[in-house]
Amino acid sequence: MPADGPPDELLPLPPSTFHILLALADEDRHGYAIIQDVAARTGGALRLSAGTLYRSIQRMLEQGLIVETQERPAPELDDERRRYYRIAPFGTAVARAEARRLTQLVDMARARGLAPGRA
Amino acid sequence: MRAYRAALHLYPASFRAEYGEEMRAVFARRRRDASGAAVAALWAVTLADILRNAAAAHWDILRQDLRYTARCLLRSPGFALTAILVTALGVGANTAAFSVTDFVLIRPLPFAAPERLVKLWERLPGYARMELSPANYRDWKRMSTAVEGMGAFYDRAVNLVGQGDPERLERTAVTADLLAMLGVRPLIGRLFTAADDRAGAPGTLLLSYGLWQSLFGGDTGVLGRRVILDNEPFIIIGAMPPDFHFPSREAEIWTPTRWQEQDFAERGDNYLNVVARLRPGISLEQARAEMNVVAARLERQYPKENKDTGASVVRLSDELSEQSRLLLVALGGAALCVLLIACANLANLLLARALSRQRELAVRAAMGAGRERLARQLVTESLVLAALGGLFGVAAAVVIVPLLGRLVPGSLPIAQTPSVDVRVLIFAALLTGLTGLGFGVVPALRASGNADLGGLREGARAGGGRKERLRSALVIAEVTASVVLLVSAGLLMRALWRIEATDPGFRPGGVLTLCTALPMPRYEATARRAEFYSRVLADARALPGVSAAAYISFLPMVMRGGIWPVSIGGEPENRTEAHTASMRFVTPGFFAAMGIPLHRGRDVSDSDTIDRAFAAVVSESFVRRYWPDQDPLGRHFQFATHDRSVVGVVGDIRVRGLERSSEPQVYLPYKQVQDGWFSFYSPQDLVVRSSANAEALLPALRRIIRGADPEQPVSDVRTLAQIVEEQTASRSTQVRVLGAFAAIAFLLAGVGIHGLLSFAVSRRAQEIGVRVALGAQSSTIVKMILRQGMWLAAVGVLLGVSLAYAAGRAMQALLAGVQPGDALTFLAVACLCVLMTILGCLFPALRAVRIDPITAIRTE
Numbered sequence: 001m002p003a004d005g006p007p008d009e010l011l012p013l014p015p016s017t018f019h020i021l022l023a024l025a026d027e028d029r030h031g032y033a034i035i036q037d038v039a040a041r042t043g044g045a046l047r048l049s050a051g052t053l054y055r056s057i058q059r060m061l062e063q064g065l066i067v068e069t070q071e072r073p074a075p076e077l078d079d080e081r082r083r084y085y086r087i088a089p090f091g092t093a094v095a096r097a098e099a100r101r102l103t104q105l106v107d108m109a110r111a112r113g114l115a116p117g118r119a
Numbered sequence: 120m121r122a123y124r125a126a127l128h129l130y131p132a133s134f135r136a137e138y139g140e141e142m143r144a145v146f147a148r149r150r151r152d153a154s155g156a157a158v159a160a161l162w163a164v165t166l167a168d169i170l171r172n173a174a175a176a177h178w179d180i181l182r183q184d185l186r187y188t189a190r191c192l193l194r195s196p197g198f199a200l201t202a203i204l205v206t207a208l209g210v211g212a213n214t215a216a217f218s219v220t221d222f223v224l225i226r227p228l229p230f231a232a233p234e235r236l237v238k239l240w241e242r243l244p245g246y247a248r249m250e251l252s253p254a255n256y257r258d259w260k261r262m263s264t265a266v267e268g269m270g271a272f273y274d275r276a277v278n279l280v281g282q283g284d285p286e287r288l289e290r291t292a293v294t295a296d297l298l299a300m301l302g303v304r305p306l307i308g309r310l311f312t313a314a315d316d317r318a319g320a321p322g323t324l325l326l327s328y329g330l331w332q333s334l335f336g337g338d339t340g341v342l343g344r345r346v347i348l349d350n351e352p353f354i355i356i357g358a359m360p361p362d363f364h365f366p367s368r369e370a371e372i373w374t375p376t377r378w379q380e381q382d383f384a385e386r387g388d389n390y391l392n393v394v395a396r397l398r399p400g401i402s403l404e405q406a407r408a409e410m411n412v413v414a415a416r417l418e419r420q421y422p423k424e425n426k427d428t429g430a431s432v433v434r435l436s437d438e439l440s441e442q443s444r445l446l447l448v449a450l451g452g453a454a455l456c457v458l459l460i461a462c463a464n465l466a467n468l469l470l471a472r473a474l475s476r477q478r479e480l481a482v483r484a485a486m487g488a489g490r491e492r493l494a495r496q497l498v499t500e501s502l503v504l505a506a507l508g509g510l511f512g513v514a515a516a517v518v519i520v521p522l523l524g525r526l527v528p529g530s531l532p533i534a535q536t537p538s539v540d541v542r543v544l545i546f547a548a549l550l551t552g553l554t555g556l557g558f559g560v561v562p563a564l565r566a567s568g569n570a571d572l573g574g575l576r577e578g579a580r581a582g583g584g585r586k587e588r589l590r591s592a593l594v595i596a597e598v599t600a601s602v603v604l605l606v607s608a609g610l611l612m613r614a615l616w617r618i619e620a621t622d623p624g625f626r627p628g629g630v631l632t633l634c635t636a637l638p639m640p641r642y643e644a645t646a647r648r649a650e651f652y653s654r655v656l657a658d659a660r661a662l663p664g665v666s667a668a669a670y671i672s673f674l675p676m677v678m679r680g681g682i683w684p685v686s687i688g689g690e691p692e693n694r695t696e697a698h699t700a701s702m703r704f705v706t707p708g709f710f711a712a713m714g715i716p717l718h719r720g721r722d723v724s725d726s727d728t729i730d731r732a733f734a735a736v737v738s739e740s741f742v743r744r745y746w747p748d749q750d751p752l753g754r755h756f757q758f759a760t761h762d763r764s765v766v767g768v769v770g771d772i773r774v775r776g777l778e779r780s781s782e783p784q785v786y787l788p789y790k791q792v793q794d795g796w797f798s799f800y801s802p803q804d805l806v807v808r809s810s811a812n813a814e815a816l817l818p819a820l821r822r823i824i825r826g827a828d829p830e831q832p833v834s835d836v837r838t839l840a841q842i843v844e845e846q847t848a849s850r851s852t853q854v855r856v857l858g859a860f861a862a863i864a865f866l867l868a869g870v871g872i873h874g875l876l877s878f879a880v881s882r883r884a885q886e887i888g889v890r891v892a893l894g895a896q897s898s899t900i901v902k903m904i905l906r907q908g909m910w911l912a913a914v915g916v917l918l919g920v921s922l923a924y925a926a927g928r929a930m931q932a933l934l935a936g937v938q939p940g941d942a943l944t945f946l947a948v949a950c951l952c953v954l955m956t957i958l959g960c961l962f963p964a965l966r967a968v969r970i971d972p973i974t975a976i977r978t979e
Binding site for chain 2: 032053055
């Protein structure tokens with residue numbers, strides 16, 4: 001399903017969706033690599049289960065946040081069962097919008113002295 | 120790994136196909152990294168994950184399908200409304216029928232361990248169920264061992280004075296242990312004890328919930344209050360719960376029997392209903408065997424009084440006439456027919472729709488939707504339609520069910536109005552689900568199986584001969600079921616007409632009746648009663664428009680019993696049907712007031728007093744039985760403890776109602792009775808014939824009665840016509856309901872034929888175009904369409920007629936003598952079917968004739 005409409009419509013994003021977008025922001029990854037990347041970045045605090053991951057992927061594909069890519073790594077590194085995903089331009093826009101939203105929230109918390117940093 | 124693969128089946132197939140392989144790979148990696156206790160933990164986490172996400176994935180798809188369904192249905196509102204309406208008809212009819220059937224036939228009676236409760240009757244030649252006398256009841260109770268309790272009751276209305284206007288109350292006198300044996304508890308207060316039921320004990324009474332509310336506003340302070348019933352004080356000791364209706368929903372108060380020794384003197388004084396509770400483990404057959412032994416022993420002990428007296432034992436829940444049962448079964452069967460027709464119709468509708476959506480489905484299949492996904496979408500669609508239809512159906516049932524109260528027989532200890540409760544709602548939900556699956560699955564499987572690329576080809580003729588045959592078979596089934604319904608409704612309607620046309624023996628028009636039951640012992644003296652009657656009757660006859668007025672013990676059809684053995688020339692009394700007659704005491708003028716013809720001799724008269732020879736007016740059937748071809752006037756017979764001579768002969772009336780034969784009738788002069796004798800038979804029903812509007816007389820009559828005795832309540836105000844109509848009330852309700860079902864079925868079958876042919880015409884448009892181009896006449900085309908419709912109708916009618924005959928045989932007991940193969944009914948139904956087929960063919964045929972050959976061929 002192609003993406004249309006402003007990116008704000010999907011906000012706030014479910015945490016797992018945001019993390020998957022982050023994982024795919026720098027390179028294409030297959031499912032297990034996404035799980036590993038998320039776990040590494042959160043210091044093991046968030047370990048996506050297979051069910052959550054693939055249900056999120058299915059929905060994100062429908063929403064046009066990500067696409068399945070046909071480019072594959074070198075054959076010696078590949079496993080033919082794997083499918084690789086890439087962030088779509090719309091996905092980048094949505095991730096940015098979500099980051100902006102979160103930043104604004106944190107700024108508001110700071111103004112009330114509820115978060116560290118400049119008041 | 121195999122376990123994981125199996126667990127993945129909890130996911131929707133489409134999801135599994137897409138991601139199953141990768142999920143297995145992910146799981147394999149994790150499994151490899153885990154060891155020892157971690158394996159168990161991994162499994163626990165994984166299973167929880169699968170359960171949660173599989174449910175969520177199903178929900179995602181359902182939401183999608185629902186959205187898609189909503190769009191599809193909004194795009195074709197005609198189709199959606201038709202499908203919803205048809206389901207609503209099927210579900211509504213069945214929910215309504217089930218709520219009544221469940222209420223009357225299935226649900227256990229509202230007593231403790233109701234399956235062990237039985238009713239006991241005396242059995243005499245000609246009377247399968249005869250009430251017991253107190254003497255026989257006492258002996259049966261003493262001698263039987265198969266039951267752990269036995270209680271008796273009889274209904275005797277009483278007059279309540281001192282609580283506002285005098286009122287007539289339906290009282291049931293019960294033995295002390297009866298209510299406790301049923302396992303009921305009072306809402307407030309206590310039940311009767313043995314001390315309450317002794318001869319000479321002070322009067323005590325229990326209130327029904329309804330009376331407690333209406334008369335005392337539900338005040339708990341009524342306990343211990345004194346009320347006057349028939350001039351005797353009674354203390355209120357309790358009120359019963361709202362769902363307690365015993366022996367029937369009419370009961371308003373209960374009192375103990377308080378028999379005295381003389382009540383046991385007359386063994387032939389049968390007026391007791393007896394209920395017993397079988398010991399656990401005792402079967403009905405064992406109880407019957409024992410009661411027969413008991414009855415036989417008593418017959419040996421009292422050879423004269425108990426001659427030929429057996430016992431019959433029936434379950435309390437079976438205390439229902441075969442007719443009432445059949446009536447409900449017929450209703451349920453009819454509702455089922457309507458549902459089947461509705462399903463067939465919907466299946467056809469969906470098949471046609473699926474065929475016309477072939478291209479859409481093929482496009483979706485081409486875009487990667489699997490067969491399972493398409494079928495699932497279609498089933499969701501039909502379930503949504505069914506659910507909406509079910510909702511409307513239940514709503515309709517909620518409105519209709521209270522109107523079916525007349526189908527609830529009054530002989531059961533349950534409320535009059537069945538309600539739509541949880542049981543019924545569960546039934547409706549199941550029915551709706553089954554309907555949705557029933558009409559949705561087959562079309563869905565067929566359509567999704569066909570959704571290949573072939574459907575994309577323009578002009579492809581989807582759906583071959585096999586599908587056409589399935590659709591034809593469904594239409595034939597609809598015609599068959601509607602013929603069965605039409606014939607059944609027709610037969611029952613003929614039966615109703617036949618009963619309504621039965622001559623009751625009197626002229627019901629223009630007669631008002633009401634009851635003034637004179638309380639005993641105040642009116643025990645015959646002269647005192649005579650004074651009351653003559654005052655009331657003289658004033659009533661003086662009212663403008665009144666042509667006749669009289670009193671009688673009991674009106675025909677209202678009170679069906681009141682029979683007494685007849686003996687001629689001093690032969691011993693015999694209580695079998697061939698030797699009994701209905702007994703009534705009347706005032707002069709009764710025959711004129713009722714419109715019963717006086718054939719010979721004279722009416723009873725005011726000069727038939729106790730010191731004169733005892734007179735009797737008898738009916739023609741009485742004369743036929745005892746003195747055929749002889750002059751009956753002046754002949755003597757022994758009846759009700761006296762020798763009586765015939766002074767007049769009148770026409771027969773239907774005492775036992777329009778559908779049953781009645782005993783011959785004997786009318787006795789109201790003055791020829793000793794003080795205190797036969798007080799049960801004291802005239803109490805006033806009959807007034809008027810040339811003006813009978814009902815308008817009521818205020819004047821009330822005034823007259825108040826003038827004669829200010830404490831005398833007036834009850835049971837009805838016209839004679841209403842009493843006769845009441846005879847056929849449940850029947851006419853049934854005929855109306857069945858008629859409505861049949862009409863719905865008929866309409867649906869017509870729509871079915873129309874739909875099938877319309878579809879066939881649009882699919883064969885090219886072929887028809889070619890035929891026309893080749894010179895076929897319009898009449899040839901019309902004949903072709905008609906032939907197809909007629910063929911379907913003919914097969915349906917043939918099947919339907921044979922099934923309808925079987926249905927008619929099964930409900931022969933309801934047909935009042937109309938033959939199950941009644942030619943007129945069958946002919947009428949066949950004609951209706953031909954008419955329906957022609958109408959169903961009309962529009963498709965017209966469309967076929969209007970097909971322009973050039974356009975039709977060009978689209979190819």
